[in-house]
Amino acid sequence: MGSILLLVVLAIIVLWVVGAYNALIGLKNQTVNAWKQIDVQLKRRHDLIPNLVGTVKGSMEFEKDTLQAVVDARSKAMASGGDVKETAAAEGALTGALGKLFVVMERYPDLKSSQNVRDLQEELASTENKIAFARQLYNDVATSYNTKQQQFPTNLVAGLAKAEHAELWEIEDKAERDVPQVDLSLKKPQG
């Protein structure tokens, strides 16, 4: 009788470990996948920017600085292949530079009335949104992944599932961007 009870308890524990392990792995893959979604959109933005700059350059001779800022921020963002924090900072700077360019473009009615420019602007605005929503999803998924691996009793199998803390993509403030970033050397989730 006692041994049967022991077996039942053991079976329950094994079943629970398998379930908790699989839940953690599922969340980990979701986090990695959400990060890849951001990557796709960032790449699309990098590809679109030369088009935009090339199209508006002629009409915006006086705004060389604004355009140059966008070009510089883009190359910096493309060069940063590091962790979540570094990418977030570089891409945040690019978002800021692009935002400034859009504001300046409002002053050029010729540009705004051009079909080509409007299409490009819609494409870029949409890509900005996609980045924002992909980031939102990534942060949500990463948060539930982090919570799950810290919560008792799932934290007991976190080591077994090789669960690591996933760094969130923090939204940068304008003022914050000038402050040097502290590198905490937290890696982004590895596929």
Added chain:
Amino acid sequence: MTAGTNLFEQQARNRRLTVAWLVLFILFFGWLGFGGDLALYLAAAARTEGQVAYRFPWIGVVLTTIAAIVAWVSWRRGPQQVLWSTGARQLTAPQTLEEKQLDNVVEEMAIAAGLPKPKVYVIDDPDPNAFATGRDASTACIAVTTGLLACVNREELQGVIAHEMGHVRNLDVRLMTLIASLVGVIVVLSNGMGRMLRGGGGRGLGGLLGGRGRKASGPLLAAALIVFVLWVITLILAPMISRIMAMAVSRDREYLADATSAELTRNPGALASALEKIETHEAPTTAIKAGAAHLCIADPLGKDVNLKEGRLADLMATHPPMAKRIVRLKGMAFQQLKAAGQLPTA
């Protein structure tokens, strides 16, 4: 994520309800068929004073088989049927800026929900409205009217699309599309049978129950009559009951999809103002027929009953009162502002 558990509960609930609808639908046809057989058998037995040979229940077997086939076809072809009935055209290569924007917004919301991008359809109708259909996230379709594209701005469009994305994510689309097809079949069948009974069927039946030739025996004839009356009542009430059930299924899902929209866009105010704009356009959406009404973001029939509260309105409306939905969304927007104001500037 607290929404996570709600989401899985909601999906499970929708899966259960889908199965329940399918079973009920087949049972309904089974009753129509075998009940009819039983009435005929009892009537024949009454006429011959129990000396009737065993009869194969042809009507029951045939009708149940038809029901199973119809249910299967509704399941597989439901989304296409709904889209076809509204005259929606798929947006494969967006041409105008408006269409490109719509295509982009759908993709943005798909990313926000973490789902594959649904197919985008446009309906040429001046009244603003939108609906989603499909079996699951990978076969989902979102359709909007040209009237909606013309009257909302980008953020409001985002709110509306996110609402439809909520229906897709919660698996509402599966249940509601199936119901749309099944209710349609029930209404057609009931009308057809009713016409048959009023026409030539009535005389034959009178002869059957009245018993020509030999004198019919009492208890058997009474049983045949009772079964027959129940059978006719089911036939008459089925369309009404199935419609009321469809409406009940639809109403509470609208609040949930509104909440999902707010969760995805983090901008409940935009959906509120979109709903306000949709409401001010009183004109009914002519392209969308009554059968698909419960799929839409706003009742395409523009019925007054959707504006009212109360038991009758609760029973008959496919959508909760628009004013109530807008108030809830504005409440969410206010909470959001309050939270943002109270937080230290990070």
